[in-house]
Every structure is written in C-alpha cells, then in structure tokens.
Amino acid sequence: SSELTQDPAVSVALGQTVRITCQGDSLRSYYASWYQQKPGQAPVLVIYDKDNRPSGIPDRFSGSRSGNTASLTITGAQAEDEADYYCNSRDSSGNPYVIFGGGTKLAVL
Amino acid sequence: QVQMQESGPGLLRPSETLSLTCTVSGGSISSSTYYWAWIRQPPGKGLEWIGTIYYSDTYNNPSLKSRVTTSVDTSMNQFSLKLSSVTAADTAVYYCARLFMDYYYYYMDVWGKGTTVIVSS
Secondary structure (H helix, E strand, O other), X not given: OOOEEEOOEEEEOOOOOEEEEEEOHHHHOOOOEEXXXXXXXXXXXXXXXXXXXXXXXXXXXXXXXXXXXXXXXXXXXXXXXOEEEEEEEEOOOOOOOEEEEOOEEEEEO | OOEEEEEOOOEEOOOOOEEEEXXXXXXXXXXXXXXXXXXXXXXXXXXXXXXXXXXXXXXXXXXXXXXXXXXXXXXXXXXXXXEOOOOHHHOEEEEEEEEEEXXXXXXXXXXXXXXXXXXXX
C-alpha cells in the first residue's frame, strides 16, 4: 500500500495563515480529505473532496491539491485551531484501501 | 443526525481475540450511500485504517488482513470487528466511522467517540 507524508509539527501566529501539507503518490490520482483531532477527542472531518467543508466547519479552512501534494490552509488561525491534523486518501494501488498521513501537530502561538 | 458508539472489552490478554461492536443510531446501516469503517490510534501515534465493510463486501488493511474479520448486523443496526491473536502492539483507541467512498475521494464524516483497548498480560 502507499503512504502519505506530513510534517510532524507546524506553528502559526494567532491570526496568520498556515498551510499543512500531505504528500504521496496517491494524491496524483485521488483527492485528500482532512481531519482535525483535539486531545482526547475523535477526529472531525474538516475538508473533503476537492475543497468542501462539512456543515459547521468555518470557512477559514480550505483545501487544495497540486501534483502529489495536498494542502490544508487555515486563513486567520484561531487559538481553537490548535490540534493534530490528518490527511487521508484512497490507496494508490487502486484497491479500495484507506490510507492516512502521519499527522501534523499545529501550534497556534 | 447519525451517531456511532463503540463497545467491547477494554482489557485483553495477549493471543486473545478483540471483539468490538459499533452501534449506529439516527440512520440506517443498510444505506446504499455509505460504507462502515474501523480505525485505530495507538497511544501518542497517528490513525491507522483497519478495515471497511459494505453489506457483505469487506476490505482490510493488508498489514492486518489475516487477523481481521468484520461483519454487519442489519437487524441491530450494528457492525463488528474481530482482531485475532492480539499483542501489546494492538493497544489503541479503536474508532468506528461512517465512510463515503467515491472513485476519487474517501472521507469519514461521522465518528464514534472511540473505545480504549489495552492488551496486557
């Protein structure tokens, strides 16, 4: 199965813009989805398909893809955005397998 | 609003079989739109997909394939996970989730709160 690579940690100043990236061969063919996970809680879907947000997710969250890299951008990061972020996609083999990135810990300073 | 809840033993001994059930409320597990998935997260680590079930079709993580069995009970609106021959490496929080699978994208839009499973002698 294929892999998705994320930076382990990223920081952003309060109110600034941050991009969290996810790299992998599968992203040349398939779109990434993104999840936010706060300590002790289940993950929450924040972006799916190309750049869609579930109901209740602020519009400061957006997604994009270029080549083998998917990005989650938070425009105007808030203190409550401090969390772990995971990407996932379909496995590049074409099998209906789910793969996750290793996660990025976002610190809002 | 669909909600999901995992249940099952929290403590296992090595070599035993882990058995978990996910109860779906607020929606039908027989929906033709969604698949149903198990994901786990070892302490301090990232998310790992375990397997997916859609009616009688199952897809399992190749790294766990031979140890994983999933099933659906439509009468109870539940689906289940069995993981055989557990070791300490299977200690994790186990989540069930509703999975949408399109050719180009997969996403899990509803998650259970998770249940902690510890494997220890």
